[in-house]
Amino acid sequence: MSFTITFDASLKVKRGPHAKNLFRHIARDVDQAADHYFPQRNVNIVPARTPLNVTRVNDGAGGFRWPVTIDGRPPSDEFDDYLKHRLRSVHRPLRRDAVLMRPIVLQLDPTWFATQNSDWRENHLSAEARRYMAAAMDWVCAEFGQPNVVGWSLHLDEYHPQIQVLMTPVTEDGRLSQMEFFKGPHDLKRQHSALRAAVAASGYDVEHRVTERSREHLSSSDFQARADRLRAGAMKLDLDIAETEAIAMRLRSRVSVVDNREAELASREREAAAAREALQQALLRAREAEQSARRAQANAVRALDDANSERSRLEQASARLESLPPYFERWLDRTTSKDGTPLRERFDRDRAKMRRQAGAPIYNDSMTPTKPRPGVEY
Template identity: 55%
Template sequence: MSYTMTFDASHKVGRGGHAQAFFRHIARDLDQAAGFQFTQANKNIVPDRTRLNLTVVNDGEGGFRKARSVAGRPPSDEFDVYLKQRLSTVDRKLRKDAVLMRGLILQLDPRWFEEHNPSWRAEGMNAEAARYMGAALDWACAEFGQANVVGWSVHLDEVSPQLQVMVTPITDDGRLSQKDFFKGPADLKRQHKELRDAVAAVGYDVEYRVTERSREHLSSSEFQAKADRLRDAAQEAERAQSANQLQAMRLLKRKSDLDEHEARLADREQEARVLSAKADQAAQDARVAAESALRAREAALHARRAADNERHRMEDMHKHLEEVPADVDRWLDKVSFGGQTLRSRFDADMAKLKALRREALAMTQKSDPPPKSSRTELEL
């Protein structure tokens, strides 16, 4: 699979303080490490990843070094110092509209990083990415002159890793002339092709087609604005997707709640059926008990009536036995036996008989007590 290699040379830095603002944007990692915080207009910057950036300034001796804070000034000021030193070699007065510097963006395909260096957001570039970036930097130094490269920075705190190279267009004969280095569309195509040849030579499977950024000839601000619009559209799509996912989760939760509610209703209905069956059985048992109690009461009443009838019959019989005809009664007074009249013996026998009858009646009453009203009978 082949990958793109972006070449953007559209960013122009003029006079009037533009350079200092640009340096503070480029060297934000060094300023941040030194305790200086400057507002950045680029919304794609992730401050937590700025520490991963790699930024150096031209040391004036054919190499590069990390910028430092001098006399309490931000490290990014060292880029401005080198630019002014380099501009001091120009033998003509600078025009008001002079382009002091061109910012180059040399960028590997973001797909390459996702496939070959996916941990770049947390750990920075791997050795392979550093080799390709180094080849691109070597090409820039050869194309524009190492002394003209004010500094460079690999930014890893944006959407995609990119190498930013700051070039001041000073000719060998001491002129500030960007047209000598950026001669037009045809020469830009030549530079782009030679850049791709340089990274291909160290193993980067480059694709030889013009990237969107190079084809549209967008300035950095225009390209950033387009990137911001694309980012905003992507974020809006992500928000819509998140909202849809949230709605789907809510619907799923609601369905789960409804299923659980229906299951609880089914359980309660089953419990109600069981309780209803128990209630029906209890009512049936109560009816059977009431009917049994009624039959027992009727049997008790019947037995009481029979006992009362028997008692009345015995009372009548005893009463009949106690009645003595008048002629017999007179006879008892007249006849004596063993020195006693029959009357005295008759009365004694009758007294014993009455005592026996009272005992018999008492026993009958104890064994057959009168029935008492019960709750069941009252309810009936």
Template identity: 50%
Template sequence: MGYTMTFDASHKVGRGGGHVRGFIRHIARDVDLDAGFQFAHANTNIVPDRTTLNFTRVNDGAGGFRALRSVDDKPPSDELEAYLTSRLAAVNKPLRKDAVVMRGIILQLDPKWFDEHNHDWREDGLNAEAVANIEASLKWACNEFSQKNLVGFSIHLDEYSPQLQVMMTPVTDGGRLSQKDFFKGPTDFRRQHKELREHMETAGYDVEHRVTERSREHLSSSEFQAKADRMRDATQDVEDDKATYETLLASLENRRTNLDGREDVIAQKEQELAIERSEARRATEVAQGAERRAKASQIAAQRAREEAERERDQLHATNKRLDLIQPDVERWLDKATFGGKPAREYFNNAAAKARANRAEVQRLIADDPTQQQPRSDDRQVED
């Protein structure tokens, strides 16, 4: 597959009316902007955010090119005008007011080549292969028009496709300002195209050996500009649609991420709720067990109180019976015997058992704080 190679030398820069300065500032807009000088430009194809990616150089007068700088706080582009002035000083005859002192030459690789070999040039600039191809086209311009006639050049990356802009002044070795010596007519124009393509092919650029539409035009017509504008608008529409699509995708991805996050939160809350429910069930079971044990304790306490009441009543009755024993019974207990043992011994044993029973009842009452103390009128059993 071959790629086109565009050669456009249609732009003529006249001597008067500030044409030279306006054209130079347009070409070298990156260095002026970098130095803090900003000038208005009529070209609607310019994307200002990418102007800093441009690369501009001025003829150093010694067979090469160098970076521009601000002199005496003037715009750096003034150095291009200064070199042009020095080159025109070599012209033997006075310049006419309508003289064309400079031609703008555009050398442009096929936009398809950038799509396939340097597709990220809008963000990251030119890669090594692109630089090599553009340098090859600049070398051809130096050979074709003489390096000392190239006032400077700029690689523009802030338009719809990268292009090399060369500023050339048509000064002959004999000291004449003559465009016809460099642009002799249609036949020579075709020769220039043919030799440029051959030069680029030798340099390694897979060039297509046909003249492009723009290269056939000797002038930059309004029709070509309109086509360029339509291409720019179409490209912008595609980029806008792409941006809209990417924004939509990003929005959908965000919504999906948010939904996943919500599901995770819901799952977490459900897990926490299940744990809380389980703990509540365990707490309820513990409370119910405690309640059952409390009820059992209450029942047992009630039974103990009832038993204590019965024991106390029995003790009270026994004390009353003992109070009824007459003194002659006392004497009888001392005299009577049973089975060889005095009756008093049997009586004392019975009384000891009664006292022991009473002591046990009192202990039970002391262990139960709800049990009332014995009444004050309860009589004690005496030995």
């Protein structure tokens, strides 16, 4: 099975901001690595894969090197610096409408990647893919002159791997002339065939037959209009696919958010149930404590009532003991018992005994006023 290879040099870059925008588009990986981010209009770009791109700028000594930041400028500005350096070799003043660059797109057949290197997104390009693309770059440098290659970038962050080359058409005698490098349909057909032969020499099973697309592109201006329409249709399809993927991503994100919210609500419901249970237990303990306090208060009131009753009884008993008629006092002081003991002494002993039994304080003689006792009469 043979495969095609894309060689697209249809774009023309003149004066104005187009060149700088193209530099920032092609060298987006090195710019972002240096913390310079510029908006990209290509919806096919997968930003997460941009760091996998490989970008090089002409070093002016027959090779290519990694672009770097100079004085804080984006690394992509090195493309502009080299372009200006190369254009200084042009002997005549540049026209206003001069074509400064012809970008070239080189791409192996997507079918080849699907069948021979289908894991390129996960495991990078295979050794064969790198060899075939290197052969294509060698052909570009040989065809247009290495000093005319401002720089190139291998893009791995789009749907299919491709090399984008920036070529400025400066002739060996110091003229800026794209027509010297793209002389017409016949010469463009030759370039297609030469590129296929160069890549086939590296082992790529290339389709040498010029397809209908190639014939129309090379020989008819109408094909460019049809190609533009096809490209616009493909871009719209890509936009629709990207939009569908974005919608699917948003839906997945919303599902994830809903799942997280449901989990959070379930957690809050469990916490609320635990809080309600704790509150019910606390209310139950509070009611039990209130009932215990009421019982203790009732017991205290009853004890106080009992104490007050006992105190009243004792006070009444003590009052009865203390309140004796005067004539009875005189009788006690004058009378003696049969054994000769004064009744006063016996009465005091008995009264003290009754006080002890009643729990009332015992008063000794020093606590009661003493009375002079008359002699005992017989």
